[in-house]
Amino acid sequence: MSTSEPSDKVRAEFADRLRRELSRKAAPAAEVGDARREYRKAACLLTQFDPVCLRRPGETEPSGGAMLALVDDCTSAGRLGDRDLWTLKAEVRETALRELGGPEEARAALERNLGEDLVTGPERAALLYLSGRPPDLDAQDVPELAEILQALLWLNEVPGMTRLPRVEDLWKVLEWARLMRPLESLLKDPFVGRERELARLYGFVGVPPASAQTWLRYAAERVRTYGHVPQEPPLVVHGPGGIGKSTLIARFLLDVVQHRRVRLPFAYVDFARPTISIHEPVTLLAEAARQLGIEYPALRGELDEVARDCELTAHLQRAAEDRAIELGGLSSTRGTLGRSSSREFQLRAASDESTLVRRLARLVLRAVDTPEGEAAPTLLIVVDSFEAAQYRGSPVLGRLWTIFDTLQAEYPRVRVVASGRAPIDHPAASAPPRAIELTGLEPRAATALLMLNGVRDPATARMLVRRVGGHPLSLKLAARAVVLAEQEGEPPRRTLRSLPGRRWQLLNGRVDQMLVQGVLYDRILAYIPDPDTRKLAHPGLVLRRITPDIIKNVLAEPCGVEVATIDRARALFDELARLDLVERAGPEAVCIRPDIRAIMLRLVENDRSALVRDIEERAVSYYAAREGLEARAEEIYHRLRLQQSLRLVEERWLPGVERFLEGAEGDLAPKAVAFLTVRQGGQPSDDVLADAEQEDWERLTAREVEDLLSQGFTEEAAARLEQRRPWAPCSPLHPLLVETLAGQGLREEARATVTEAIDRATEARCRGERLLELLRQSAELAMADGDLAGADEDLRQAQLLATSLGLELEALGVLLARAGIADRPGARQPGIEGELVARLRGLSDPELRNQPTLARAAAAEVAERDPQALDRVLRAVGLPGDTDQVLRPIETAIGRAATRRPELLGSLATLAASLGGFATPGADATLATVMDLLRSARRPVLDQFARRLLEFGDESGELVSGVAEAIGTDSPAKPAEGNRPDRPDEP
Numbered sequence: 001m002s003t004s005e006p007s008d009k010v011r012a013e014f015a016d017r018l019r020r021e022l023s024r025k026a027a028p029a030a031e032v033g034d035a036r037r038e039y040r041k042a043a044c045l046l047t048q049f050d051p052v053c054l055r056r057p058g059e060t061e062p063s064g065g066a067m068l069a070l071v072d073d074c075t076s077a078g079r080l081g082d083r084d085l086w087t088l089k090a091e092v093r094e095t096a097l098r099e100l101g102g103p104e105e106a107r108a109a110l111e112r113n114l115g116e117d118l119v120t121g122p123e124r125a126a127l128l129y130l131s132g133r134p135p136d137l138d139a140q141d142v143p144e145l146a147e148i149l150q151a152l153l154w155l156n157e158v159p160g161m162t163r164l165p166r167v168e169d170l171w172k173v174l175e176w177a178r179l180m181r182p183l184e185s186l187l188k189d190p191f192v193g194r195e196r197e198l199a200r201l202y203g204f205v206g207v208p209p210a211s212a213q214t215w216l217r218y219a220a221e222r223v224r225t226y227g228h229v230p231q232e233p234p235l236v237v238h239g240p241g242g243i244g245k246s247t248l249i250a251r252f253l254l255d256v257v258q259h260r261r262v263r264l265p266f267a268y269v270d271f272a273r274p275t276i277s278i279h280e281p282v283t284l285l286a287e288a289a290r291q292l293g294i295e296y297p298a299l300r301g302e303l304d305e306v307a308r309d310c311e312l313t314a315h316l317q318r319a320a321e322d323r324a325i326e327l328g329g330l331s332s333t334r335g336t337l338g339r340s341s342s343r344e345f346q347l348r349a350a351s352d353e354s355t356l357v358r359r360l361a362r363l364v365l366r367a368v369d370t371p372e373g374e375a376a377p378t379l380l381i382v383v384d385s386f387e388a389a390q391y392r393g394s395p396v397l398g399r400l401w402t403i404f405d406t407l408q409a410e411y412p413r414v415r416v417v418a419s420g421r422a423p424i425d426h427p428a429a430s431a432p433p434r435a436i437e438l439t440g441l442e443p444r445a446a447t448a449l450l451m452l453n454g455v456r457d458p459a460t461a462r463m464l465v466r467r468v469g470g471h472p473l474s475l476k477l478a479a480r481a482v483v484l485a486e487q488e489g490e491p492p493r494r495t496l497r498s499l500p501g502r503r504w505q506l507l508n509g510r511v512d513q514m515l516v517q518g519v520l521y522d523r524i525l526a527y528i529p530d531p532d533t534r535k536l537a538h539p540g541l542v543l544r545r546i547t548p549d550i551i552k553n554v555l556a557e558p559c560g561v562e563v564a565t566i567d568r569a570r571a572l573f574d575e576l577a578r579l580d581l582v583e584r585a586g587p588e589a590v591c592i593r594p595d596i597r598a599i600m601l602r603l604v605e606n607d608r609s610a611l612v613r614d615i616e617e618r619a620v621s622y623y624a625a626r627e628g629l630e631a632r633a634e635e636i637y638h639r640l641r642l643q644q645s646l647r648l649v650e651e652r653w654l655p656g657v658e659r660f661l662e663g664a665e666g667d668l669a670p671k672a673v674a675f676l677t678v679r680q681g682g683q684p685s686d687d688v689l690a691d692a693e694q695e696d697w698e699r700l701t702a703r704e705v706e707d708l709l710s711q712g713f714t715e716e717a718a719a720r721l722e723q724r725r726p727w728a729p730c731s732p733l734h735p736l737l738v739e740t741l742a743g744q745g746l747r748e749e750a751r752a753t754v755t756e757a758i759d760r761a762t763e764a765r766c767r768g769e770r771l772l773e774l775l776r777q778s779a780e781l782a783m784a785d786g787d788l789a790g791a792d793e794d795l796r797q798a799q800l801l802a803t804s805l806g807l808e809l810e811a812l813g814v815l816l817a818r819a820g821i822a823d824r825p826g827a828r829q830p831g832i833e834g835e836l837v838a839r840l841r842g843l844s845d846p847e848l849r850n851q852p853t854l855a856r857a858a859a860a861e862v863a864e865r866d867p868q869a870l871d872r873v874l875r876a877v878g879l880p881g882d883t884d885q886v887l888r889p890i891e892t893a894i895g896r897a898a899t900r901r902p903e904l905l906g907s908l909a910t911l912a913a914s915l916g917g918f919a920t921p922g923a924d925a926t927l928a929t930v931m932d933l934l935r936s937a938r939r940p941v942l943d944q945f946a947r948r949l950l951e952f953g954d955e956s957g958e959l960v961s962g963v964a965e966a967i968g969t970d971s972p973a974k975p976a977e978g979n980r981p982d983r984p985d986e987p
Contacts, residue, residue, distance in 0.1 A: 036069040037099065040088065043070065044096035045110045045126050045154060048077035048085045055112050097157035103130055106158050121147025122154070129155055129164060137165070137173055142181050145174040175294045180258075182270060186250035189476070190452040193445025194248055197237075197436050201252045204235050204434065205378055205415050207264070209255065233431040234404055234416035236386075236424050239438030242473035245419045246270075246384055248438065253382055265364050265379050267291045272385035281399045282317065282349075285356050286310035288381060292360075296367035303367075306360050313352050319881040320345050323853045323970055331772035333813045333854060334735075342710040350399050354406045361410035379414040381407070386420030398428035398711045405430050427713045440470025453479035460492045467496055468520075477520035484527045533575040535559045540576065540592070542615050542641075544664075545634065547589045548573045554622050558614045616642050624652075633660030640664075640672040646693070653679065674700060697724060702732040709736070714743040730766035735773050742781065751785075754778045768805045772798050776817065783821065792821050809851050812839050812858055819861050837866045845876045852877035853970055860968030867950050867960050870967065878943040880970040883935065886942065889969070890949070891931050893962020897954050898927060904952070905930060911948055915941045 032040075038056035043049050043066070051074070054066035074086040088096070100106045107130035114123060125148040128135050135148060149170050155161050202209045237245050257266060267288035271278040276287050286307045293303035324345045327338040361379075370376045383400075407414050418424070424433050441449060443465050450461040453476055460482065468474045482492045528534040536559050540546055543554070548569035556563035563569050573590075576582060582590040616638045623635035632654050639649050658679055665673045674692030678699045689700055701720060708717040717740045727733050734757040741750035758774045779794035795818045802810035815836045840858050848855040859873035879886045898904045909925035912918070916937035921929050934942060946966060949959045 033069075035065060036073075037096075039066045039069045040073060040092060040096035041100055041105070042066070042109050042113050043074075043086075043088050044093050044100070045106060045123060046087075046113060047122055047150075048087045049113065050080075050083045050115070051086050052083070053113075053115060057108070057112075093154075094157060097154055098159065100158050102160035103158060106130055106155075122150040125151035126155055129161075134163075134165075137170070140177075142174070142177045145170070145177055149174055172294075172297065179268075179291055179294050180254070182273075183250040183254050183268060186247050187254065189247075190449065191247060191251050192448045192452065193441045194244070194251070197248055197438065198252055200436055201235070201237075201248075201417065202256075204232065204417070205256065205264075205380055206413075207256050207378070232415060233429070233433045234418050234424070235434040235436065237417065237419045237436045237438060238421060238423050240421060242471065243438045243440075244472045245438055247472075249382055249384060249417065249419055253380075256380070263368075264377050265292060265295060265368055266382070267380075268382045268384070270384040278386070279396055280314050280317065281396060281403055282310045282314045282353050282356065284383065284400070285353065285360060285403070286314070289360055292364060292367065296364075299363055299367045302363055303360075306356060306363065309359075310356055313356065316882065317345075317349050317352070320348065326851060326853050330810055330813050330851065330854070331769040331776065334773050334776075342706070343712065346395050346399070346710050350402045353399060353403055357403055357406040358410050361407055361414075364411065376412050379407075379411050381414065381416045383416065383418040386418045386424075394426065395707050395711055397424065397426045401426060401428040401430070427708070427716050428711065441472060441475070442470065446470045446475055449475050450479050454483040455479050455492075457492070460496075463496055464492075474520065477524065481520050481523040484524060488527065528579070530575050532561045533572060535561050536572060536576060537579065539611055539615055542612050543592065543619060544637065545585060545589055545591055546573065546576060546582070550619075550622065551576075554615060554618045558611055558618065613642065629654060629656045630660050633657040637661060637664055637667075640668050640676065643669055643672065646671070646675050646696075649675065671696070678703075694724065695728065698727055698731045698733055702736055705733070705736045705740070709739060709743065714740055718744060729760040729764035730770050732770070734761075735770075735777055738774075738777050738781075742784075747781065747785065751778070751781050754781060768801055768807065769810070772801060772807075772810055772814075775801070776814070779817065788821055792818060795821070808839070808843055809847060809854065812836075812843065812851075813854055815839055816854070816858050816861060833862060833865055837862045837869060840869050840873070841866075848873060848876040853880075856880065856967045856970065860964045863960055863964030863967075864957065870960070870964060871947055871950050874943055874947050874963075874967065878940075879946060879967055882969070883939070883942065885969050886966045887931065887934060889965035890934075890946065890962045891927065893949075893958045893965070894930060895927050897956055897958040900956055901954075904954075907952075908949075909933065912937065912941075912945060915944050915948075 035056070039054060042054050042056050049066075051066040051070060052064045053062045054070075055062050056065075070086065070088075073092040074088055077085040077087040079085060097106075100109070107127065110123065110127050110130065114127070121144060125135060125144075129151065135144075137145070137148070140148065149167065152164055152167055152170060155164055156167065198209060237249060239245055253266065253268060256264060268291070269276060269284050269287045271284075276283045289303045289307040289310065293300040293307070296303070324338065324342040327333045327341045330338075364379055365376060368376055404416050407416070418433075423435050423437075440446070443462070446465040446469075447458065447461045449472065450464055451458065455461045455464065455478075464478045464482070465475070468478050485492060485494060525534065525537050528537055536551065536555055539559050540555055543550065546555070548566055551572055552563045552566060552569040555561070556569070561572070563572065570588070573588065577584070577590050582592055585591040619638045620635055620642070623631045623638070632652065636649055636652055636657060639652065658676075661676060665676060668676065670691035671693055674689065674696040678696055689697060692700060701723070705717045705720050708714075708720065717736070721733060721737050721740060734753075738750050738754045738757065741747075741753060754774055754777050758771065758778065761771050761774060775794050775798040779791040779798070782788075782791040782794060795814050799811055799814045799818070802808075802814055815832065818832050819836050836858060840855075840862060843855070855873050855877055856879075859870045863870045894904070894908060905927060906921075906923055906925050909921045909930045912930055912933040913920050916933055918933055918936070921933070934945060937945075946963045949963050952959055954960070
């Protein structure tokens with residue numbers, strides 16, 4: 001550190017020390033002298049200020065007296081250059097505002113102390129109101145409205161202020177602006193063309209457009225396609241990335257919402273936002289409820305309540321889904337138990353979401369308050385970034401479709417518009433959705449877009465359109481390249497000559513847009529001034545992340561750039577970081593923008609394949625020598641790009657790297673995409689799936705078939721299983737085929753198939769987990785046919801196999817199934833429950849916590865025989881997550897036990913109060929008293945209370961049975977009631 005330039009930390013420490021020293025000499029807090037009061041007034045309309053520069057009335061030059069006078073009244077607001085900034089404490093500011101003599105004194109104080117380098121929005125807004133020149137609220141954006149709101153909150157405290165907008169009204173304006181902001185941000189660039197697509201959207205919703213040309217198309221569309229039918233399936237706007245889907249929807253929605261005389265209730269839900277998850281459809285409802293609450297303030301409270309209930313439902317659904325995933329993690333529970341649990345979860349989730357949809361729809365009907373005899377206005381729901389749910393068999397898409405259908409049934413006129421990269425194809429669809437496929441702009445609109453982006457000559461624009469096509473991104477890049485060329489004195493025709501000729505067109509007549517875009521970016525990169533930076537920029541696009549160290553050790557030598565020191569690497573890094581093709585990813589790291597990489601990779605690979613390979617091989621060596629998930633992810637990424645052996649990549653895989661590889665699919669060959677998709681838990685397109693290696697195809701198809709079965713689409717699953725046979729002996733598709741056959745009612749064929757699969761898996765020496773799953777399936781089929789002896793023999797073989805492999809949890813799952821057979825009439829299996837107790841006692845706490853649902857089910861099964869095992873499982877994993885569900889059997893058990901021993905109620909009430917930190921109830925405690933205390937307590941209290949119930953010495957056994965039933969409420973053998981907020985559906 002330079003001795004002449006102390007660090008920010010040293011300066012901050014010095015400032016704090018100075019403040020402490022000054023505060024010792026300052027007047028006591030209770031004494032506010034004239035000077036201190038005047039400095040407070042001088043600062044009360046400033047967001048932040050430099051105390052050295054603050055001036056009170058009569059001071060022509062700052063005296064610095066504020067540092068001493070206000071040292072106890074302020075907190076630090078950071079630094080600006082070499083100056084320390086302070087801000088008044090809230091309570092001090094409020095007092096000072098009220099002590100001002102009126103608007104004139106407030107204006108004078110503000111004008112006297114406004115510094116050009118310190119002035120912020122609230123000060124500007126306050127000065128406008130104090131000067132009688134209030135800002136035009138309709139012309140302000142969201143940040144400016146927030147600043148005006150802050151200014152109004154201050155000015156309302158100044159005596160004598162009049163003619164100010166109501167804070168409540170401004171708050172509504174601000175919320176509306178925040179609602180519109182995502183749409184407006186999509187239209188920051190010029191919008192041209194798309195009259196045909198806009199007309200179809202207007203026709204779908206039933207709102208006439210403002211444009212006369214669009215209106216004629218709209219009228220024809222209404223007559224031809226939609227008419228006045230109250231209910232319509234969703235309309236899907238689809239097309240490749242960058243084609244303008246979101247921009248089209250934003251233009252349409254803003255026009256409908258802001259410029260139509262008919263007020264439509266609407267919601268715009270973008271699944272690209274981090275607070276909304278495509279994998280949790282209930283978050284769509286939560287966001288829609290919040291937005292509708294802003295549109296209809298009279299019902300804001302009730303709509304916000306729906307949003308909160310949606311969030312609670314999402315929380316409960318996560319817990320239920322985790323249980324289903326947990327059961328699918330063991331071969332001994334994956335079959336009927338795991339998949340039935342998954343089916344049950346999907347059904348419950350759809351039911352919960354339908355209940356919430358009905359509540360939301362009924363509230364919107366109340367909000368629009370349509371006069372009797374008139375039709376309710378269209379309810380418009382727009383869903384953007386729909387890609388993640390758009391694969392055949394997606395349970396998420398199935399549940400979204402249920403939401404749309406329920407909404408259609410409850411609200412007389414609802415329209416759903418979705419945007420994604422592909423059409424929707426799902427067996428849950430009640431009717432084929434309508435579709436708008438976006439392609440390139442027509443020539444007239446494409447020419448206009450070029451000229452709006454800087455191309456001055458219409459003839460040049462028309463030639464560019466003929467060469468580039470109508471893709472909006474290609475057009476914007478072409479305009480940028482022409483503008484840069486003209487700035488360098490080069491004629492636009494040179495840019496035209498550099499573009500691919502007609503020989504590069506695809507067979508279907510469309511220009512290869514990614515190739516065109518790559519050439520255009522190459523032209524743009526050619527104008528980078530520094531030659532070394534220019535040499536690094538193009539090949540550097542191969543890397544997803546660039547740092548000075550990577551420039552020095554990976555990029556420099558292949559690109560022919562001499563980088564002898566890390567300081568030189570940092571200088572080059574700084575030049576690269578200024579380019580608009582990168583985004584900051586840390587203090588000394590940048591990421592290449594994904595959209596640019598997708599465009600450029602093909603061009604780089606075609607033109608400089610040897611150079612690209614050299615860089616990527618160096619990247620593999622660089623990252624392989626480093627620790628951490630992010631480094632391992634980059635190593636794997638480049639191995640996949642180099643098309644190295646997938647088995648080698650498998651060896652380098654670490655749990656957790658998948659999150660660092662999200663979005664990499666577009667850079668990889670189809671086989672690598674399939675491999676990556678398997679490990680990320682996703683589903684690729686049919687094109688990628690067709691090119692996948694057989695093993696990866698089987699794993700991906702197994703996931704899709706599981707999804708179809710979880711939704712009850714057995715016939716669709718059977719059709720999918722007819723493809724790419726024969727399968728490997730150890731394929732995960734064999735048990736799925738067995739389940740599908742059983743689901744179709746072909747039980748005899750299912751038993752024959754599972755027997756054959758067991759024989760093949762045994763001969764091929766498949767992993768024990770696959771054989772365990774098949775043996776468990778065979779047992780379930782035998783049990784369903786009443787063959788208890790055959791079922792037990794299959795399970796006994798599975799138990800021996802699990803034990804020989806040291807799979808203790810798998811063995812526990814098999815024993816639990818055998819115990820279920822032992823409970824059936826006519827079964828003769830002495831000693832099974834004793835084995836189960838011994839197996840449960842032999843598991844460690846970490847093993848129990850690894851499979852809590854299985855542990856709870858086993859503890860519930862052996863509770864009467866071994867209450868200590870029940871106590872241990874309670875200590876290790878606790879009760880299941882649904883409080884109301886868990887408390888029902890405990891309440892019933894306490895009621896039955898208290899019938900025999902009424903004095904129990906007082907003792908249990910005292911226990912519940914002591915554990916929860918509540919006041920001890922009186923001697924007349926009732927069952928309701930006990931349960932109210934438990935429902936009010938934090939979650940760990942319930943686990944402690946349940947454990948203490950086991951110690952109460954209840955001879956009737958009711959309390960132990962109640963705890964056993966409570967801990968088993970999430971058992972797959974005992975389906976639990978639906979998880980939803982405890983709120984009755986509205987009549």
